[in-house]
Amino acid sequence: MQRRGVVFSGAMILVLAIGIWLTTSDAQDSENNVPTTTSINAETPLEPIVIPISLYLLEDAGDEETAFSTRRSVEEVEEILVGMNDIWSQASIELQPRFIGTIQVPEEILRQIAQGNFTPFYNATATIIDVPQPGMINGFYAREIGGANGITPGGIGSRTFFVMDDPTVHDRRVSSHEVGHILGLHHTLESAERLLFPGTNGMTLTEEEIVVARYVAQGMLDRQR
Ligand SMILES: [Zn+2]
Structure with missing residues (x-):
């Protein structure tokens, strides 16, 4: 289980390396970012x-x-x-x-x-x-x-x-x-x-x-x- 921050940085590197398509998932990830806890699994964002x-x-x-x-x-x-x-x-x-x-x-x-x-x-x-x-x-x-x-x-x-x-x-x-x-x-x-x-x-x-x-x-x- 990775922490959100780690996934986010990983996504940033991938965006630089392999192209623009990842920016969509990256943006979704940011939208679901939670300010007060870092321990929610970022790979399965919670459905509102x-x-x-x-x-x-x-x-x-x-x-x-x-x-x-x-x-x-x-x-x-x-x-x-x-x-x-x-x-x-x-x-x-x-x-x-x-x-x-x-x-x-x-x-x-x-x-x-x-x-x-x-x-x-x-x-x-x-x-x-x-x-x-x-x-x-x-x-x-x-x-x-x-x-x-x-x-x-x-x-x-x-x-x-x-x-x-x-x-x-x-x-x-x-x-x-x-x-x-x-x-x-x-x-x-x-x-x-x-x-x-x-x-x-x-x-x-x-x-x-x-x-x-x-x-x-x-x-x-x-x-x-
Ligand atoms: Zn009470």
């Missing part, structure tokens, strides 16, 4: 898996200036998604936006979310809260979520996560970490560099995690068909 995602900013239905409305802007959340796709490109998983925008939530339900109680919100999404165009993964951005940076209330295998306004680590990392849980990944305490290490800015995925996340992501897509 595209997962629809929707991201919602939770605003107070009565008064958007209350303490419980998110202070984030749609542009900010769009930028977070760009960062998430940087991180998830390690696994060749693309989170494709289906909806990014604000939803109105009754103040009492936002108050419950702020205390870490998500049940009233989930119950209300079936009735009084309109959640337009849900994706296969759905993220909710709230002012406070009970003290955590981010949380996937349903645990591994659920489809929804919450992120607070002022996490102690990078926004893109918090959201990507929660997506990791949704894609079947558990916490690790092995290295703070890892995406699944709790409470750090670690962003790397191991080859094993990539295999699991892709398997779960593909399963989600297959079940939808």
